[in-house]
Amino acid sequence: MTIKILLVDDQNLVRAGIKSLLGLSEKVSVVAEASDGSEVLAKVEATEPDVILLDLSMPVMDGIATLAALNQANIATPVVILTTFDDHELVLRGLKAGAKGYLLKDVSLDSLIQAIETVDNGETLVQPALTERLLQGLSTIAPEFELPAAIEALTTKETEVLRLMASGYSNKEISTALFKSEGTVKNHVSSILTKLGVRDRTRAVLLAIEKGLLS
Incomplete structure (x- = not known):
């Protein structure tokens, strides 16, 4: 098609x-x-x-x-x-x-x-x-941003959530897309930030781009 x-x-x-x-x-x-x-x-x-x-x-x-x-x-x-x-x-x-x-x-x-x-x-x-x-x-844009030397591996579900974060989806929108509760999504996001060693979603996406996590 x-x-x-x-x-x-x-x-x-x-x-x-x-x-x-x-x-x-x-x-x-x-x-x-x-x-x-x-x-x-x-x-x-x-x-x-x-x-x-x-x-x-x-x-x-x-x-x-x-x-x-x-x-x-x-x-x-x-x-x-x-x-x-x-x-x-x-x-x-x-x-x-x-x-x-x-x-x-x-x-x-x-x-x-x-x-x-x-x-x-x-x-x-x-x-x-x-x-x-x-x-x-x-x-x-973010002069204080530093890329960590190493990151902890994400689970398949966390990678899926990270893709939606990179696409601009809110936690509520991600919960709807993945048929998960908003609380579950918040837990995934928190885990992603911890594993990537960053403090917010924007830096998580930037690091994902650098490390090829979205390819």
Whole structure:
């Protein structure tokens, strides 16, 4: 079955380039395009895409605001952020806002298709090429953050909870998704933080990216 794509980017040439690239594969199809986030909700309703490829830096309504609008409208369509090397702070904000992952705009066709298939299957995407640059940006975003030398292994259920944390889910939303009580989820989150040696969810996700725990 062809995966339907909504492509959101304010730069016409970028959109055309990505659409042309996707057109080389029979696995995906661009069913709609938008030049900023203000068009996204209507496009989603009209075309019911399987995956949204979303630029972050756009006029009128940027990617972060778009993710917030999708969450507010209870739209669960997985979103992949389209970014450049200089967008590390926005990427972190985007992941926290619920994006399933991120990609460079000059990504290869194979990597792009693989990424789309990954999030369409309900998984979280982390592109290794961005990890080092993303973590370098922590000096300004979270200067006190330090990566521990070693971490304790997570259980299968804890890894599942961590994936949902990385996607921006609250404890209540995770409990609904996993059919567990909110108290059970809180216990899992507490265990994850302890095992990773971090004090909050954001640092847990950042460490998970660095250690490849979400791949």
